[in-house]
Amino acid sequence: MSKPSPLSGFPELLPAQRFVEQSVIDSMRRTFELHGFAPVETRAVETLDQLLRKGETSNEVYVLRRLQTDPDDPSQPGDLGLHFDLTVPFARYVLENAGKLEFPFRRYQIQKVWRGERPQEGRFREFTQADIDVVMKDELPFHFDVEVARVMAEALSVLPLPPMRLRVNNRKLIEGFCLGLAVPEPADVIRLIDKLDRLPEATVGDLLVAEAGLDDAQAQQCLALAAISSIDGSFAERVRSLGVQHELLETGLAELGAVVQGCRVVNNERFEVQASLGLARGLDYYTGTVFEIYMKGFESLKSVGGGGRYDALASDGKTTYPGVGISFGISRTLIPLITRGLLSGSRAVPSAVLVALPDEESRAAADEVAQQLRASGVATEVAASAQKFGKQIRHAERRGIPFVWFFTVADNGAIAGHSVKDIRTGEQLDADPATWRPADADLTPQVIHAPTPAEETS
C-alpha cells in the first residue's frame, strides 16, 4: 500500500507529543480524584433519539451502521450514533444507574467525542475533552457551583500549558437586572448579549431595541452591565452604581461573588478567574452560574471550555436531577499548541537509559542490567544490536534518551563493572544498576514549552 495521508479533522500525535497529552490527562485526573470526583467512562455510542433530543446538533452526528447488516439478528440495536459531547451520555448514565449511585454524585469523564463539523483550527471531528459535574436528586445546593469552579481552577492552574482564564457570570444576575429594568423578555436579552463577542456593541444595542423591545435607555443599561468585568469582587459595586434593583439581581451578585471568591484561592500566574458580566452562553438550559475558559494569549481559538448550572440535567418524569459542571477541551488547547511548535515532549520514548551492548553474546547480561534499573523505576531499553558504541550512543541521542549504560564482562562471563554516560554532557561515571537513579527531570519525558509568541496578547 502507498503512504497514507492524514484525515482532516482527525488529529494524531507522534509519541513525544502523546506524552504531553498523557501528562495533561494524568494531571487533571489527579486533581479531580483528590477532590473526590469518581471516574466514569461511557460507551462511545448513544441511540439517535438520545443524541437528537436537542435538535440543533443533528448535522454534527456521525451515525453508525454495520457494513453487512443482518435483518434477522434480533440483537442488532436500533440506530446508533457517536456521542458529540459528554453531557448527553452522562445524563443518560445517571438515569440508567440512578438506583446504584449515591447523590451528590461527583464524576469526571475524560474521553473522545466526535462531531461531523467542518474542521478548522481548534475544531476537530474527533477530540478529547475533560468534564466534571456534580449531580443531585431534586435539589442541588449552590455551594457545588463554587466547588466545580474551584476544582477546575485548581486542575487548570497546574497544567503544563499557557495560563488559563475562567470567565464566570450568572444568569440570575442578568435576569434580575432585566426585571429591575422592567424589560419585557429577559431571555431575549441573554440571547443578544451572547452576540457581543461577534458583533459591535452598537449593533447589539440596535438589536436589543429592535428584537427584544427595549427602549434606548434600557438597552444602554444592558450594554453597560455587559461591559463590566473584574478579577475580584469589585464588579458588584459597579453593577450597583447602575442603580438597578431587584431581589434576583442580588442573588445573582452574591452567587457570582462566591464563585469568584472561591476560585481566587487558586489564583496564580497560570490561572485567573474573571467575573465577566457580558458572558451569556447561548444554550437555553443554564439556569444560574455560567462558565467559559480561555487560553491567555490564544483568544483567537475562542473558548476552550465552558459549562454552568442546569436545574434539570436529567429527568425520568418522577425525579429531576439538577447539575453543575465544566468541560475543558484537551484537544482544542493541545493540538494548536503542538501544531505551532509551542509544545512538545522532551523525547520520543519513555526510556531514560539505553543499555549498550558490547556483543550479541552479552544480551542476557544486558537484559539483567536493564531489569535492575527498571526495578527502581527507571525506564530502560537494551540496544537493538551490538553496533559500535558510537553508533549506539547516536541511536540514544536521536530518541532523546539522556543516558547510556556500559558494562564490561570478565573472562569468566561475569559482569566486571558498570558506568553510565550522560550523553548531553559526555560525563561518564561508575554506577551500580541496583541503586543508580537519574534526576527526576530525566526520569520521564518532560513537557517542553517554546516561548509564547508576544504578538498574541489578551
Added chain:
Amino acid sequence: MSKPSPLSGFPELLPAQRFVEQSVIDSMRRTFELHGFAPVETRAVETLDQLLRKGETSNEVYVLRRLQTDPDDPSQPGDLGLHFDLTVPFARYVLENAGKLEFPFRRYQIQKVWRGERPQEGRFREFTQADIDVVMKDELPFHFDVEVARVMAEALSVLPLPPMRLRVNNRKLIEGFCLGLAVPEPADVIRLIDKLDRLPEATVGDLLVAEAGLDDAQAQQCLALAAISSIDGSFAERVRSLGVQHELLETGLAELGAVVQGCRVVNNERFEVQASLGLARGLDYYTGTVFEIYMKGFESLKSVGGGGRYDALASDGKTTYPGVGISFGISRTLIPLITRGLLSGSRAVPSAVLVALPDEESRAAADEVAQQLRASGVATEVAASAQKFGKQIRHAERRGIPFVWFFTVADNGAIAGHSVKDIRTGEQLDADPATWRPADADLTPQVIHAPTPAEETS
C-alpha cells in the same frame, strides 16, 4: 425521558468497577513504559479500504456517515469506519509517519475497538484492548520475539486478576516438522491443527488425510506433535523423540525454547508460560512465533489475547516493516469477572476522607481542612450538608469512604481541634490535617477479589 436500558454488547461500568479497569490500564502502561515502549493513540476511524484489506472481517465493521451529509463540502472524507483492532491502524500509522519514527519502534496502545459481532460472554461490540508491538525496517532480529513475550509476561504477572497463561508456539517448528515428514502442503496442516480446540483429535486426523493429503503415519506424527506442551524447555526432547529431522524444525525449536526461557524469569503464581505445540492460530500472516493468552480457571472464555511475528506488518512498496506483537483483551477479561461478582473496587469514590460539617457556616473552614489533606495526596470531600453527624457518617459508609474528619470551632471562629474516625472500627483519634495520612491500602480504592469458583479448573 424514561429510564434508558443498556445496549447489548456495549458494557459500561459503575464508578467502583471503573477503578478496577483504570488500575489494570495504569499497571500495564507502567510496565510497558518501563521497558521503553512509547505510547501511541490512533484515531477511532480508518478509511474503509484500509479496514477491508483483509476481506474476511467486512461484516464486523461499523461504517460512519454524517446524519446530514453536505455534498458541497470538499473536506468531507471518503467512507470511514471504526477500527476493529489496533493492528490495522498501527500499520497505517507506521507507514504514514515512517519518516518521523526511529526504528526499532516499540509502541503500546491501549484503546477501544468496535466490532459489529453478535454479543456473547467476553465478546463485545465495544471493548478495550492493550497491544504492544516492536516494528523494524527491512529486518527484525529474533530477540524482539523474546522481548515482547517477556514484557507482556511481566505486565500480566502484576495485574490484579486471576493468573494468566501465555501459550507459545512457532510456525517454523510446525512447518519444519512437516517438511521433515515430506508433507505436501504445511500451510494446510497449520490450518487443520488450528481446529484442535474445537474438534476431536480423531476428526482432525481424518481431515489431515482427507484435506491435506497426509498418509496415516504422517497424520499421527502431526497429532503427536500437536499434543506436546511443557512449561519449560522439555518440549524439545519430546519433539526430537518423534524422530523427524529438518533444519527449519531446529530453528523453530530454538526460537520457541528462547521465548519460553525468556518468560520463565517472570514465572510466578500469577503467570505461567507454556510451550504449546498444538497452537497454530488461523491467520495467514504469522511467520514465526505465535502467542495466545488464557485466563486460568476461565478457559471457557477462550483466548483473551494473542499475537505473533509477521514479517510484513506494513509495506509501502519500497520498504517492508516486519513486526512482532501481542494484544491483551482488557474488557474480555474484566467484564466477565465483574459481571460474575468476582472482581470489584473497594469503594465508589476516590475519597479516603469525608470532612464532617458541624454547620453550614463552617463550610469555608471545612474546605480549608480538606485542602490541607489533599496537599498531602489524600483524596477528600466535604459533606454535602450539615446534617447530624450520624447521618454524615452513614453517608461516608454508603460510599465506602473509610475515614470521617471532625473539627471543632472556638468562639472566635478559629478551628480549636481535629480528630479523625475510622468508621470501620469506630476508633477516633486526634490528628493534624497537615501531617495525617491513612495506610496505603486506604489511600486509594483497592481491587477486591472474590474467591475464584473451584468448579472452573484449568
